Amino acid sequence: MVRIAIPPEDLPISQAERYTHPHPRVQQKLPTLYWVGLGYPRHEVARIIGVSEGTVRSTLHAYLAGGLAALRQFNPHPQSAAWDRQATTLREAFAAHRPTPGQRPGTGSQP
Numbered sequence: 664m665v666r667i668a669i670p671p672e673d674l675p676i677s678q679a680e681r682y683t684h685p686h687p688r689v690q691q692k693l694p695t696l697y698w699v700g701l702g703y704p705r706h707e708v709a710r711i712i713g714v715s716e717g718t719v720r721s722t723l724h725a726y727l728a729g730g731l732a733a734l735r736q737f738n739p740h741p742q743s744a745a746w747d748r749q750a751t752t753l754r755e756a757f758a759a760h761r762p763t764p765g766q767r768p769g770t771g772s773q774p
Contacts, residue, residue: 667723669700673731684735692734695722 669677677696684690691714698708705723709716725733 667699667727669696669726671700674700676731677734680735686737688737689735692722692725695719696726696731696734699723 674697677693677700681690681693681697684693691712694712695708695714695718698711699705699719703711705719706716709719712719722734729736
């Protein structure tokens with residue numbers, strides 16, 4: 664496990680923006696820095712703020728990559744591009760397997 668040193672000047676910012684940032688998901692990330700900066704281990708931070716250890720880990724990775732600015736960003740639909748790439752294939756599959764009137768769903772037979 665890599666030790667992460669949170670600069671002392673980031674602690675009060677993370678604590679204050681926890682309540683003042685306009686997006687609730689960003690508010691949820693900021694206490695991670697505060698508690699890690701105070702020296703608490705990641706599993707304790709997760710328990711204290713009520714998130715998984717994976718969330719703590721990903722928050723810290725984002726912080727290491729881009730500092731507070733990276734934590735202030737929020738992309739509400741990060742996986743939508745994966746669905747967009749499959750949209751044509753999905754439409755074609757649904758069109759090819761459209762049930763006929765009176766057919767029971769999933770059976771291929773008449774009622």
